Amino acid sequence: MTRGVVGFAIAAVIGLAVGVATSRWRPLRSGVGALITGLQTMPSIAWFPLAILLFQLSEKAILFVILIGAVPSIANGVIGGVDYVPPLLIRAGRNLGATGLALYRHVILPAALPSIVSGLKQGWAFAWRSLLAGELIVAIANRPSLGAFLSNSRELGQPAYMIALMIAILLIGVLVDTAFTAVDSSIRRRRGVAAATS
Amino acid sequence: MTAVLPEARPIGTAGESYAVTLRAVSKRYGAGPLGLALDRIDLAIPAGQFLCLVGASGCGKSTLLNLVSGLDTPSAGEIGVTSRPTLMFQEHALLPWLSAVDNVALPMRLAGLPKPERQEKAAEYLRSVHLGDVLHKRPHELSGGMRQRVAIARTLATESKVLLMDEPFGALDAMTRDLLHDELESLWQARGLTILFVTHNVREAVRLGDRVVLLSSRPGRVVADFPVGLPRPRSFSDPDVTAASGEITAALRKEVARHAQH
Numbered sequence: 001m002t003r004g005v006v007g008f009a010i011a012a013v014i015g016l017a018v019g020v021a022t023s024r025w026r027p028l029r030s031g032v033g034a035l036i037t038g039l040q041t042m043p044s045i046a047w048f049p050l051a052i053l054l055f056q057l058s059e060k061a062i063l064f065v066i067l068i069g070a071v072p073s074i075a076n077g078v079i080g081g082v083d084y085v086p087p088l089l090i091r092a093g094r095n096l097g098a099t100g101l102a103l104y105r106h107v108i109l110p111a112a113l114p115s116i117v118s119g120l121k122q123g124w125a126f127a128w129r130s131l132l133a134g135e136l137i138v139a140i141a142n143r144p145s146l147g148a149f150l151s152n153s154r155e156l157g158q159p160a161y162m163i164a165l166m167i168a169i170l171l172i173g174v175l176v177d178t179a180f181t182a183v184d185s186s187i188r189r190r191r192g193v194a195a196a197t198s
Numbered sequence: 199m200t201a202v203l204p205e206a207r208p209i210g211t212a213g214e215s216y217a218v219t220l221r222a223v224s225k226r227y228g229a230g231p232l233g234l235a236l237d238r239i240d241l242a243i244p245a246g247q248f249l250c251l252v253g254a255s256g257c258g259k260s261t262l263l264n265l266v267s268g269l270d271t272p273s274a275g276e277i278g279v280t281s282r283p284t285l286m287f288q289e290h291a292l293l294p295w296l297s298a299v300d301n302v303a304l305p306m307r308l309a310g311l312p313k314p315e316r317q318e319k320a321a322e323y324l325r326s327v328h329l330g331d332v333l334h335k336r337p338h339e340l341s342g343g344m345r346q347r348v349a350i351a352r353t354l355a356t357e358s359k360v361l362l363m364d365e366p367f368g369a370l371d372a373m374t375r376d377l378l379h380d381e382l383e384s385l386w387q388a389r390g391l392t393i394l395f396v397t398h399n400v401r402e403a404v405r406l407g408d409r410v411v412l413l414s415s416r417p418g419r420v421v422a423d424f425p426v427g428l429p430r431p432r433s434f435s436d437p438d439v440t441a442a443s444g445e446i447t448a449a450l451r452k453e454v455a456r457h458a459q460h
Contacts, residue, residue, distance in 0.1 A: 092291035095267055096356060099307040106304065110295050137344060191294040192338025 003059065003135075003145070005064035015123060016116070017070045019078025020104065033079070036072045042067035044130040047138050059143075069126035075091035077119010081112025114187055120148040121180040127171055217245040217360050217392035218266060218283070221273030224417075225261055235261045238275065241392060245280065245359070248386055250403035250410045251396045252446070254454050258418030263362045266394065283344035283360040283394075284353040288362040288368045290345035292337040298324060298348045299333040305356040323351040327381060331354050342373035350382065354389070363395045367402070376434050379405055383431060386455050400450060401443040410446055421450050 022032050047065045055061040085108050093107035109116070134149020145167060153162040214443045218241070225236040235258040243249050253259050264270040265277060267285045284305075292301045299320045306316035321333055325350040327347040337345055346366060354363055367375040383406065386393055397403050404426055424446055428438050 069226065077429065086287055088287060088291050089293065090319075091264075091269055092285070092287065093293075094269060094350070096305040102308055106308065113295070187295075190336065192336065 003062060003083045004128055004131040006062050007131065008070060008124055010063070011067050011070035011123055011127055012074055012120060014067065015074025015119070016078055018071060019082070019119075020109075022075060023079045023082035029079075035196040036075050036079075039068065039072040040076065045133045045137075048134065052138065055139060056136050059140065061138050062131065065134050066127045066130045069130040070123040073090065073126050074116075074123035077116050077122065078112065080119070081115025084106055084115065085111040092154065095142075112185065116178065117187065118185050121177070123174055123183075125173075128176070132169065133189075134176070155158075215244055216242045216278075217280050218243040218394065219263075219276075219278040220257055220266070221276045221278075223262075223265060223272045225258070225265060225270070225274075225278055226273040226385045231367070232416060234417035236265075236272075237419045239418065239420055241411065241420060243392055245392050246390055248383075248393045248395065248406055248408045250396065251394065252403045252408035252410055253413030253418065253451065254415045255398060257413045257415035259398075259413060260279065260364055262413075262418065263364050263394065263396060267362055272444070279360060282356070282361045283362050284356040284358040286349055286353050286361065286363045288365040290337065290342075290349045292345060292348055292352070294337050297334045297336055298329060298340065298351075301337070301348055302351045302355050305352065305361070320351070323411060326354070326385065328330050328353045339376075343370055343376060343378065346370065346378060348377075350385070352383070355454070359389075359391055361391055361393045361395075363393060364427060365397055366395075368397070368399075375402075380431065381432065382406070387430075397401075400447045401434060404428070404439050404443040405432050412446065412450060412453065419455055422446075 016035070018032070022036070040189050047068055048061070051061040051064045054084050055064060089107055089111055090103070093103050098106050119177050132147050132150075135145040136151055137147075139145075139151070146165065150165050150169075151161070151163060155164065206292040210242065220239050223236060223239045224234065226234050231375065251259055251262065261270070263285060265272050268279075269285070277308070291296075293304070296304070299317060302320035302323050303316040306319060307313075311319075313322065314347075321330070324333055325331060327350050329344060332340060332344065337348070343446065347379050348365070359370050365379055370378065380395075385391070393406075395403070397405060400410070407426050410424045410426055411420055412424070413419065414421045424442075427443060428436070428442065432439055
């Protein structure tokens with residue numbers, strides 16, 4: 001769980017940075033944009049053999065796979081959001097004196113926030129899946145991990161414990177998703193685009 | 199998208215008595231005769247003048263404002279301004295995630311003013327457009343007229359002496375528009391602003407302007423320049439306003455017909 005959160009946090013930072021950089025510099029965009037989308041379609045579990053070659057059976061291997069799963073989604077959220085910022089807001093912002101980074105900070109990124117949040121939400125889902133896959137494959141001695149508990153309970157013939165763990169994993173996923181949805185609907189409410197019932 | 203920094207342009211080249219000068223300004227988008235949006239525009243706006251620019255749709259009015267504001271650069275010719283002009287659009291262009299007062303405070307925030315000071319000034323600007331009681335409402339909670347008032351307050355907050363307005367009241371109902379005409383007129387007089395106001399509504403131009411300039415379409419050229427000497431305050435339904443706009447409309451119609459023959 002800690003791994004998941006740490007991995008996701010690092011992925012968020014990298015993803016946001018990559019997203020902003022890619023949306024900002026056209027050459028980078030044409031080079032990296034397709035790569036980002038391509039990475040997204042690659043099942044994260046396919047990265048484990050390489051990760052284990054690079055980092056052996058270690059925390060780093062799991063982290064690597066979490067990052068490679070989550071970063072593209074988050075970066076894509078940023079790029080998509082920036083692309084759809086109304087040009088009028090950008091013209092107005094520039095005319096009011098926002099240039100360069102100030103334009104990003106005060107106009108473009110806040111305008112892209114809904115898409116950024118949905119990218120983060122998707123990124124979390126990828127991170128969480130990669131984490132569990134990683135913990136099932138990469139067992140590290142003496143480190144508690146959901147994946148290790150899961151495979152241990154199977155080997156020791158404790159199906160009840162195993163199912164309980166699965167329910168816990170599902171619940172964590174649902175909880176985090178609910179949190180993201182709450183953030184998203186509060187953003188929409190603030191901007192007057194929320195449905196009347198939410 | 200790529201962020202392009204507004205070009206540093208010479209400020210102060212407009213001359214003592216002119217706030218804005220355009221010398222043989224052309225703008226071309228692509229090749230061919232239809233690619234020419236503006237053709238050698240010469241225009242000088244004395245400081246403190248309220249100039250209305252009228253033309254059929256597609257005549258390059260908005261292009262002209264973009265050039266004067268510095269968001270776009272002319273293909274040829276020279277533009278001089280005495281202070282950085284501020285734009286206002288037909289759509290309010292307020293940031294939907296900021297309250298009215300934060301929207302108005304934005305230009306001051308960008309200029310580095312400390313928070314208490316800019317909040318106070320922003321509230322002051324909002325009071326000057328009669329919005330003192332909705333400071334913390336977000337744009338979506340305001341009516342169309344109120345949003346345009348917030349937008350006016352925000353242009354004032356840039357402290358610019360030159361306002362460029364692109365059909366700012368085009369989407370409002372007639373009553374709200376009349377009210378905003380009155381308010382804009384008194385702000386202009388009280389603050390000594392220079393306003394370049396684009397509209398396709400001749401009567402609105404006569405109601406507001408010291409001068410009405412007619413632009414032809416494709417390519418945009420200055421075809422007529424009418425001084426409006428009617429006493430202020432005027433009203434949209436004044437007989438004098440009606441008579442003067444009839445005269446200008448006739449000229450405009452001739453211009454449109456001439457182009458239809460081509």
